[in-house]
Amino acid sequence: MQITKNTVAIIDYTLTDDDGEEIDSSSDGEPLRYIHGVGDLIPGLEEELEGKRAGDSVKVRVPPEKGYGERDEALVQDVDRKHLPAEVELELGMQFQAQGPAGLLVMTVVDIGDDTVRLDANHPLAGVALNFAVTVRDVRPATEAELEHGHVHGPGGHH
Ligand code: ZN
Numbered sequence: 001m002q003i004t005k006n007t008v009a010i011i012d013y014t015l016t017d018d019d020g021e022e023i024d025s026s027s028d029g030e031p032l033r034y035i036h037g038v039g040d041l042i043p044g045l046e047e048e049l050e051g052k053r054a055g056d057s058v059k060v061r062v063p064p065e066k067g068y069g070e071r072d073e074a075l076v077q078d079v080d081r082k083h084l085p086a087e088v089e090l091e092l093g094m095q096f097q098a099q100g101p102a103g104l105l106v107m108t109v110v111d112i113g114d115d116t117v118r119l120d121a122n123h124p125l126a127g128v129a130l131n132f133a134v135t136v137r138d139v140r141p142a143t144e145a146e147l148e149h150g151h152v153h154g155p156g157g158h159h
Pocket residue numbers: 145146149151153158159
């Protein structure tokens with residue numbers, strides 16, 4: 001069957017940036033299982049997988065606007081160190097979660113000064129073009145329970 005809304009697709013993928021550096025892949029573990037058409041995947045990849053079948057391979061370059069969005073420099077803020085938990089030893093690249101107006105934000109420490117710490121709440125892949133190489137392993141209809149829960153059940157999933 002073809003990948004379309006409310007099917008479960010099982011895919012292997014490799015994600016690289018424009019320099020060919022691997023960002024993520026399913027090769028070292030389980031394939032990715034997702035429900036198609038419910039916003040589980042970034043839009044640029046989901047569009048490309050529509051209509052594909054088991055055995056099909058897809059290569060697609062997803063621009064930031066169809067991936068994790070463009071960077072927003074307003075999301076980079078200098079925060080007084082005293083507002084951060086004192087027991088935490090700060091390191092570059094360290095991430096904090098904070099409740100923002102639009103939900104949970106993940107903030108990355110991008111600079112550490114004497115009195116302030118620069119935090120970046122952009123998605124780590126914001127502004128990055130994403131090059132996906134995907135092979136479809138299997139496609140099946142999602143069960144009613146899966147659609148109700150909004151996630152895939154069965155092997156590697158929750159029951
Ligand atoms: Zn469930």
